[in-house]
Amino acid sequence: MAAIPERLAGVHGETRTYTGIWSWLSSVDHKKIGIMYILAGLFFMAFGGAEALIIRIQLWQPNNHVVSAETFNQLFTMHGVTMIFLVAMPILIGFINAIVPLQIGARDVAFPRMNALSLWLFVFGGIFLYSSFLFGSMPDAGWFNYVPLSGSVYSKGLGVDFYDIGLQISGFGTLMTAINFLVTILNMRAPGMRLLRMPLFTWSALITMLIVLFAFPPITVNLILQMFDRLFGANFFNIAGGGNALLWQNLFWIFGHPEVYIVILPAFGIISEIIPVFAKKVLFGYESMAMALSVIAFLSFMVWTHHMFADGLGPVVNSIFALTSMLIAVPTGIKIFNWLATLWGGRIHFTTAMMYALSFIPLFVIGGVSGVMLAMAPADLQYNDSYFVVAHFHYVLFGGTLMAALAGMYYWFPKLWGRSLNEKLGKWNFWLVFIGFNVTFFPMHISGLLGMPRRISTYSPGYGWTIWNQISTVGTFILLVAMLILLYNLIITFLRKPDAPNDPWDGRALEWSISSPAPEYNFAQTPLVRGRDAYWLEKQEGDGKMLPAEPAGPIHMPSPSLAPFGIALTIVLAGYGAVLHSAIIGGFFLLLTFWQIGRALIDEDHGFHVTPHMGGEAQ
């Protein structure tokens, strides 16, 4: 769809235009931002995966010394931080960015420039974290960074400073994303798109962003308190100075448990999109699915001490949090049963996207039922901090989140890039991931029950752990091959000409009613939504085209801007000032940041208009 940009009447100065790489760095288009989120997430996944591979090689046999104990601690810390903050969240936020505005019939998000700022804060925050490598010490106190081990007394390197400041920077971005999407979903839905007509993926985005809004402040407080401890000698977590070790744990897990739902609810959403499409059946129990998401979000804030059952908080606390944790099984079970009921009596097409989505069900159930076992506080004392827990959360985060993300990748690829991924390679990719995943992680249940604690850099022979660790390591190499196939598939697909049809899967939601890839303005005319599965409805009961809710005419678009990129860059440079204890560097770049923010606020550019061609295509 060609579009003719038009200057907005009455605007002072030229409308900025950028080409080449600058058109990406300056983009405020939610689709480009979504794509960059996903690509950056995949980029960091290569690092997180390489770390996992080295961890598994080190654990191949007892008394192995491939890496030192100090390096090992940095490897699993960065693996956890990377996979949670730099892979799972960005890839899911990328899909939310790219897809949710399309699903609700909007032309962009509520705050496009802030959206770009979110992206660049995440990207630079991630690069900042990894740059700790150049300063000789990466974070090494585990992804939950417990005090006092992470305090200045016991962690003298700069690694934890990079953790504190890097996660604050990327966390600001995530909070802004939450505000942005809450406003977008609540305010920018097309006429007729009532809340209970929204696709489940959009529902999951809405609830996820609500969780982010409440979960990120506690971790931010934690990071700021520890930054004060480490940079300015405060005593929030310094026991000798009257600090409290459990303060960190409480604030961390008040964030940390909802965080698990931040990365699993969008996965639920993806599965709820894909299963009806390839089973050719309407989603079973739509209302209960939306309700279950909300109940899970609510409960996610009342279970945090189940990460702390071994802290000796007492039988009352342990009992209450055990019961609330178990309760989560009920709404989660409802979702599983609803997906099964959707499959039942359907007409199931085994595309790669569907196979990934289907594999989610048994894998997530395994992670879910071991979760219920972990919720039994007195029994958890055996599982806590053992490989049993490592097995559990990988079934949830890999078997759940990553399988769903890969499902989403194969499903939405044509809409994002105008090309479909190779299905034959996709099947190889799927089966190797599925097998490699189970070979890697199932044995960890057993090594955990045999008494193997997590995070040990090596172990002695004679515990019966060796064989299970060797199986796990073999599985990791299967996963490596699987991921290389995915990479190859991505590369050859990117090199092909865009040829994907608008609606390759016979889809149900609004994103399939527009061209692939979606035009910059998304909808030439805002669509009128007449029910759930809005596009499907028109295909079944209408003429297969969305009815317009407005007359055709010029469309107002926000101007691209390099300000978000610049602001994020200078915040990160100020971060280096803080880590290096340089008030001059830190102060200079903070001032530069504020100056840019001020300039962006008084920016008089009100955007421009485009006039879409109303050609012969289905628009």
Added chain:
Amino acid sequence: MRWTQRGFRVSLPLLAVGAAALLSGCGVSKQSALAPAGPVARAQLGMFWESLAIMTGIFIIVAAVFLYSLIRFRARKGQTGLPKQVHGNTTLEIAWTIIPFILLVFLAIPTVHYAFVFGDTPPGAMQVDVVGHQYWWEFDYPSSNVTTANIVHIPVNTKVDFVLTSKDVIHSFWVPRLGGKTDLIPGRVNHLWLEANQTGTFYGQCAQLCGAGHAYMKFEVVVQSQAAYDAWIAQMQNPHVVVTTAEQKAGMALFQQDCSTCHTIGGTAFNGKIGPNLTALMERPTIAAGTLTNTPANLAKWLQNPPGVKPGALMPNLGLTQTQIQQLVSFLETLK
């Protein structure tokens, strides 16, 4: 044939010993939560099997419906139109909300029950203070004024109240065959009670990341008959350090100069409190918190370069000569 018969006669007891070893704690169940030797670990294993049974049942039902659907309802050639569209079914939806809820009740009852059983220290339990250090364990017996490190002796069939504190970072005390873990948190006092119903050695190790030496922070629990335990306490209370040879005397002098600031040895004037108490060191099967077996060669290896043996060890490389190391080892060998 005679040979085969002999082979049979020899191998049968071997098999029996092997199976017994497997079940009793050597081999694969050395540190296994699946081989309980006390009431706490047994109750936890009971909860494990109960929840595993219920959860496996749920998984089998889900997997059966799932696989049946994938086979029965796969798209076939020649199908036209759409399958029947079902938006929901109130009865079914209520059923799969309520049934999991009922199953959870079966798990909730033992959960709350044992949370209180494990959470309240039984009256009259024998007290052992456990202090976590990077990266070793201090065990104090306040009633008998005995201190040891990395090995703790307890009497069989006796409830023991482990009082858990930490000198530095968070550690976690875990002896899987006796029961689950509890953390040692600086600034807090935690209690964990355990009981062993059989004599023998049980293995434990730190379960909470505590730094570079986390993997090297192991300990042993020696469960003895009351008489043997009493004898051990008596021995610890009256240690005999008899230094006779010139080499041993030189080692003792060296110890006073280089080691006594940190280490205590019962029966001598050495009373440093920073490192592990070395009273009756020769009675311990391992050194460096389970890192090496306790042999003269390994003692020498340790003294040569502690952080080289155990990453992050706070005992520095003292730059001892081979002669000095031999003298120290000779002296340490007298600690009985």
